[in-house]
Amino acid sequence: MRLSTRGRYGIRAMLDIALHDNEGYVALKSIAERQNISESYLEQLIGELRKAGLVMSARGAQGGYKLSLPVSQITVGAILRTLEGSLAPVDCVSEDSPFICGQSEECVTRDLWLKIRDSINSVIDTVTLKDLVDKIQKNEKK
Amino acid sequence: MRLSTRGRYGIRAMLDIALHDNEGYVALKSIAERQNISESYLEQLIGELRKAGLVMSARGAQGGYKLSLPVSQITVGAILRTLEGSLAPVDCVSEDSPFICGQSEECVTRDLWLKIRDSINSVIDTVTLKDLVDKIQKNEKK
DNA sequence: CCAATTCCAGGTAAATTACTCGGTATTCAA
DNA sequence: TTGAATACCGAGTAATTTACCTGGAATTGG
Numbered sequence: 001m002r003l004s005t006r007g008r009y010g011i012r013a014m015l016d017i018a019l020h021d022n023e024g025y026v027a028l029k030s031i032a033e034r035q036n037i038s039e040s041y042l043e044q045l046i047g048e049l050r051k052a053g054l055v056m057s058a059r060g061a062q063g064g065y066k067l068s069l070p071v072s073q074i075t076v077g078a079i080l081r082t083l084e085g086s087l088a089p090v091d092c093v094s095e096d097s098p099f100i101c102g103q104s105e106e107c108v109t110r111d112l113w114l115k116i117r118d119s120i121n122s123v124i125d126t127v128t129l130k131d132l133v134d135k136i137q138k139n140e141k142k
Numbered sequence: 143m144r145l146s147t148r149g150r151y152g153i154r155a156m157l158d159i160a161l162h163d164n165e166g167y168v169a170l171k172s173i174a175e176r177q178n179i180s181e182s183y184l185e186q187l188i189g190e191l192r193k194a195g196l197v198m199s200a201r202g203a204q205g206g207y208k209l210s211l212p213v214s215q216i217t218v219g220a221i222l223r224t225l226e227g228s229l230a231p232v233d234c235v236s237e238d239s240p241f242i243c244g245q246s247e248e249c250v251t252r253d254l255w256l257k258i259r260d261s262i263n264s265v266i267d268t269v270t271l272k273d274l275v276d277k278i279q280k281n282e283k284k
Numbered sequence: 285c286c287a288a289t290t291c292c293a294g295g296t297a298a299a300t301t302a303c304t305c306g307g308t309a310t311t312c313a314a
Numbered sequence: 315t316t317g318a319a320t321a322c323c324g325a326g327t328a329a330t331t332t333a334c335c336t337g338g339a340a341t342t343g344g
Contacts, residue, residue: 001143001144001145001149001226001229001230001231001262002143002230002231002232002233003143003231003232004300004301004302005301005302005303006301006302007143008232008251011251011254012251015250015251025320027319027320027321028320028321029319029320038302038303038304040303040304040305041302041303041304043321043322043323044302044303044323046321047321047322047323050321050322057320057321057322058310058311058320058321059309059310059311059320059321059322060309060310060311060312060319060320060321061310061311061312061313061317061318061319061320062311062312062313062319062320063310063311063312063319063320063321064320064321065321076254084143087143088143088144089143089144089145090144090145090150091144108157108274108277108278108281109150109153109154109157109274111277112153112218112265112266112269112274115265115269116262116265116266119261119262119264119265120143120258120261120262122261123254123257123258123261124258127254127257132250132251132254135250135253136250139250146331146332146333147332147333147334148332148333167289169288169289169290170289170290171288171289180333180334180335182334182335182336183333183334183335185290185291185292186292186333186334188290189290189291189292192290192291199289199290199291200289200290200341200342201288201289201290201291201340201341201342202287202288202289202290202340202341202342202343203286203287203288203289203341203342203343203344204288204289204342204343204344205288205289205290205341205342205343206289206290207290
């Protein structure tokens with residue numbers, strides 16, 4: 001039940017972009033350097049975040065990425081789902097692939113998986129990038 | 143963030159044993175057949191559940207497994223953790239391997255991972271095998 | 285004794301993860 | 315107008331993890 005690097009890197013990259021949100025476009029290279037993430041790998045991930053509409057890009061010199069929404073409107077759930085797919089613990093309660101099990105007995109556990117899924121969702125859909133940014137800025141003040 | 147077959151099979155196997163709890167020891171073979179799980183694979187898993195003290199075994203003819211605790215005292219959390227390890231979404235908030243990240247910035251996300259972890263734990267540590275058994279028996283009545 | 289069982293250590297094929305590589309397209313700035 | 319800096323794209327690959335299998339040894343009831 002671990003998150004893969006995709007989700008973790010994605011959160012870090014988005015947070016990095018959020019912290020430089022007032023400086024125009026942020027180059028992939030600088031994100032990768034600051035976050036110490038492989039540039040070519042991160043490129044893939046950001047590409048998916050772009051297709052999901054979470055960041056926008058500018059090509060060419062001085063290009064890069066910036067958030068396409070206010071920080072308060074980007075939830076960690078949106079980021080994680082883009083990169084990890086549904087965070088459901090088993091396929092039969094996944095939001096995207098509603099795989100139905102033939103097992104009759106397993107369905108008694110379905111409620112359990114639903115509970116787990118929903119409890120995860122309730123966290124990731126309420127925490128936004130703004131919350132994380134605020135926390136960093138509060139730490140810096142001290 | 144999917145559970146592997148280990149956790150899912152483990153829950154099903156334990157539930158199977160629970161449903162036959164009054165019939166003495168249940169043979170691995172019969173569990174595997176009923177649950178349609180590879181016998182040799184399940185053997186591994188049940189071995190770990192035994193070492194964790196969740197089931198007890200009897201060797202030799204007429205041997206098998208039975209629960210070593212009342213159904214109401216076996217949480218799905220205990221089963222899942224035995225087979226999957228901590229259900230923490232990232233290592234730095236894992237109960238067993240308290241890996242500490244050097245990344246200073248990542249620590250702002252630590253609270254997020256903790257929230258996710260705790261919300262999962264609050265579900266799996268409150269649901270017991272008894273809850274699942276009760277639900278099955280209620281379904282059968284209808 | 286023997287058939288049924290658990291126990292155990294090791295191996296392996298398939299899938300997934302975490303990347304790399306090489307190239308193309310675009311754009312700013314000198 | 316050209317070149318450096320960037321995003322974009324598809325394919326390939328090494329390492330790791332998963333989901334098993336195999337062959338046996340130990341134990342026990344009938």
